Amino acid sequence: MNTTWSRFNVTSIVLGFAFLYLPIVLLIVFSFNESKLVTVWGGFSTKWYVSLFHNQGLMDATWVTARVGVISATVATVLGTLAALTLTRYTRFRGRILFSGMVFAPLVMPEVITGLSLLLLFVAIGLDRGFFTVTLAHITLTMCFVAVVVQSRLVSFDRSLEEAAMDLGATPAKTFFQITLPVILPAIVSGWMLAFTLSLDDLVIASFTSGPGATTLPMKIYSQVRLGVTPEINAACTLLIAVVAVGVIIASIANKRREVQRQLDEQAAQRG
Amino acid sequence: MSNIAITDAIAPSTAAKPLLTRLGAGFVNRLVIIVPYVWLLFFFLIPFVIVFKISLSQTAIAMPPYTPVLDFRDGISGFFAGFRNLNFDNYVWLTQDALYFKAYITSVVIAAISTVLTLLVGYPIAYGMARAPATIRPTLLMLVILPFWTSFLIRVYAWIGILKPEGLLNQLLLSLHIINQPLVILNTYTAIFIGIVYSYLPFMVLPLYSSLEKMDYSLIEAAKDLGCPPTSAFWKITFPLSLPGVIAGCLLVFIPAVGEFVIPDLLGGSSTLMIGKTLWNEFFANRDWPVSSAVAVILLLLLTVPIMLFQQAQAKAQEQGK
Numbered sequence: 091m092n093t094t095w096s097r098f099n100v101t102s103i104v105l106g107f108a109f110l111y112l113p114i115v116l117l118i119v120f121s122f123n124e125s126k127l128v129t130v131w132g133g134f135s136t137k138w139y140v141s142l143f144h145n146q147g148l149m150d151a152t153w154v155t156a157r158v159g160v161i162s163a164t165v166a167t168v169l170g171t172l173a174a175l176t177l178t179r180y181t182r183f184r185g186r187i188l189f190s191g192m193v194f195a196p197l198v199m200p201e202v203i204t205g206l207s208l209l210l211l212f213v214a215i216g217l218d219r220g221f222f223t224v225t226l227a228h229i230t231l232t233m234c235f236v237a238v239v240v241q242s243r244l245v246s247f248d249r250s251l252e253e254a255a256m257d258l259g260a261t262p263a264k265t266f267f268q269i270t271l272p273v274i275l276p277a278i279v280s281g282w283m284l285a286f287t288l289s290l291d292d293l294v295i296a297s298f299t300s301g302p303g304a305t306t307l308p309m310k311i312y313s314q315v316r317l318g319v320t321p322e323i324n325a326a327c328t329l330l331i332a333v334v335a336v337g338v339i340i341a342s343i344a345n346k347r348r349e350v351q352r353q354l355d356e357q358a359a360q361r362g
Numbered sequence: 363m364s365n366i367a368i369t370d371a372i373a374p375s376t377a378a379k380p381l382l383t384r385l386g387a388g389f390v391n392r393l394v395i396i397v398p399y400v401w402l403l404f405f406f407l408i409p410f411v412i413v414f415k416i417s418l419s420q421t422a423i424a425m426p427p428y429t430p431v432l433d434f435r436d437g438i439s440g441f442f443a444g445f446r447n448l449n450f451d452n453y454v455w456l457t458q459d460a461l462y463f464k465a466y467i468t469s470v471v472i473a474a475i476s477t478v479l480t481l482l483v484g485y486p487i488a489y490g491m492a493r494a495p496a497t498i499r500p501t502l503l504m505l506v507i508l509p510f511w512t513s514f515l516i517r518v519y520a521w522i523g524i525l526k527p528e529g530l531l532n533q534l535l536l537s538l539h540i541i542n543q544p545l546v547i548l549n550t551y552t553a554i555f556i557g558i559v560y561s562y563l564p565f566m567v568l569p570l571y572s573s574l575e576k577m578d579y580s581l582i583e584a585a586k587d588l589g590c591p592p593t594s595a596f597w598k599i600t601f602p603l604s605l606p607g608v609i610a611g612c613l614l615v616f617i618p619a620v621g622e623f624v625i626p627d628l629l630g631g632s633s634t635l636m637i638g639k640t641l642w643n644e645f646f647a648n649r650d651w652p653v654s655s656a657v658a659v660i661l662l663l664l665l666t667v668p669i670m671l672f673q674q675a676q677a678k679a680q681e682q683g684k
Contacts, residue, residue: 099493102486103502109483110509110563113520116530120523173398180395189395192402194673198614200621200665202638203658206645207409210655213426214412230405233398262390291513294623298645308515315515315628319522327516334511342504 114331121324138325148326151310154221155290158306162228163285169229170236170285171278177237178244196234204231205298212299219301227299228292232285239284243277276345283341287334410662417655418448428652452656462640462657466664469637472551473619476558480566480615481608483559488570488607489600492577503571510564518557518628525553525629549631557625562618566611573607574600606675613672617665637661 121139125132142148173193180186196204208227209219217223247270255265271278293308300306307330314323419428430448456462491502509517524530525548532544547553577600585595601608623638630636637657644654 096493098486099490103490103494106483106487106490106563106567107505109560110506113517113524113560114509114512116524117516117520169398169401172394173402176395176398180391183395185399188407189399189402190677191673192406193398194676195669196406198617198669198672200618200623200638200661202621202623202641203413203662206641206654206658207413208405210412210416210651211405211409226405230401233401237398287511287513291515293515294642308513311515311519312624315519315522319519319526323519327513327519330516331512334513335508338508338511 117324118328118331121321121328123321123324126321138321139329142322142325142329145322147305148307148310151305151307154304155307158221158225158228158296158304159286159289162225162232162289163282165225166229166233166285167236167278167282170233170281171240171274173233173237174240174244177241193234193237196231197238201292201294202298205295208295209298219299219304221300221304223299223301224296224304224306227295228285228289231292231295232288235284235288236278236281239281240274240277243274247273276348279341283337290330290334413655413658415448416652417452417659418450419652420451421650421652426651427649452652453660455653456656456660461635462637465635465637465640466660468635469620469622470664472554472558472636473616473622476555476562476619477612477616479555480559480562481612484563484566484570484611487563488567488574491567491571492574493579499575506564506567506571514561515624517561518624521553521557521560521629522548525556548629549633551630551634553629553631554626554634554636557629558615558619558622561625562615565614569610569614570604570607573604577603606679609671610675610679613668613675617668617672620665621661 120131122134122136123130123132124135124137173189177190177193205227208223208230212219212223212226251269251273252265255269256262260268291308292306293312296306296309297312300309307326311323311326314320416428419430421428487506491499491506494502522529526532527544527546527548529548531547532541535541536544547556581599581603582595585599586592590598621638621641622636623642626634626636626639627642630639641654641657641661644650644657
């Protein structure tokens, strides 16, 4: 096939990526600014990172956010995987349309609505707002994203593998854990990571469902941003970006390795 | 198709398995459906019923700040007596205050304009990616997804430093002598447009790319060979074929943008009006839970049609995936 990659195409990609990345790059650069004015360069300095680690409020919020993220992403991954299995495997059961609606709607639902409705639920059942309620709210939101990610993998899954395993006498549970799970594992891992970053990122739903003593990092950053832009927030944001970037890079390297290994195995199998 | 035939062929052998195993499998099967189903019913659907109920209640200075509370403290009769106190006063209030009406209209208009702008910015990027050499396509795809992993709040925050009157954009334009006075962009609707286009761009590019990448490029060549000029080849072939991606991308941008809070709040300042911000203020500043619930109910009704379209598009994509 003759793919002409014209000058127009290259230009639009370069401009597009510049638009996507320039603001983040500038944010990172100015976190190393000596001057307190965020937009005037006053020399290189890491002092904002030092002051960041002495900011107890920010540190506490980071710890809360990390715990909420790990717990909610883990539970959401289990629930989301089950939801994905339901969507792809059980095409006929009562209320299936309602179910798929409930999985897809939260993906686009404005966060203010989700946040408000969850808060009103927690108040109605008399649950004290705090760490637990934020976690429940994040599970609900992120499990839908996990479901979509895992589902896209399950759709292309060759079910004859499972049937072969069952024919050879494997129980459904054994088939699932030895055949299905390893195949969809990359999707489950990226689902977990997506859930974790969404939880890490969320301001609106957390603000509604959180209570005293469970201030998350985005809530903390938001309340400081409202007071003005400071290099310290830039430093906090840079660290957050770094954590996510390292995670994504490790995951993609691991994925690539697995892919190479799989290809080698296939070649070996064909030769043998 | 052959898979189904095989399944049918082995069906007797499964039937011959011990009854207990089959019962166990049936139970597990049901559990796979029931657990996420019940979770979503309880944490997604029931909350909307509660929002609707509270939107019919009255504000009260208490905790929770609305009345009637509708619980069983006064027994069953007390629970039903509470229903008589529910009414549509909050909705009447929303129609009487022009502020809310204006906020809804502005939000829909802003979301619609931003969606079109995102499409205009995103289409050339997605097209360029789909035409790129196959070897670098995964890298380009990764580069589009990567900003999506970084915090939404941070990406919006980054623009404050750029758009401020003494910000980086004005510094650049002033030093290049393009302008003599700093432009006022922050705290205007322009800043909201920039914020939405920037934050939601990956949501537009990804579906566009996936439908453009699948396109058979030889169709364009055939059109060219037959003397069709490139622009009309684009409008007659490329664009119609990418329509599923266009629709999915537009819905993914439009629906959340209508209720957007962070962008109008941080970039739009106090002079701009959007319904997500109105709801937030009604709830956190005025502590008026019933009115904010009514605002949410109307917003949800407003978005029902786009959300259903989105679900249909998703279901369709799912069918095609099979």
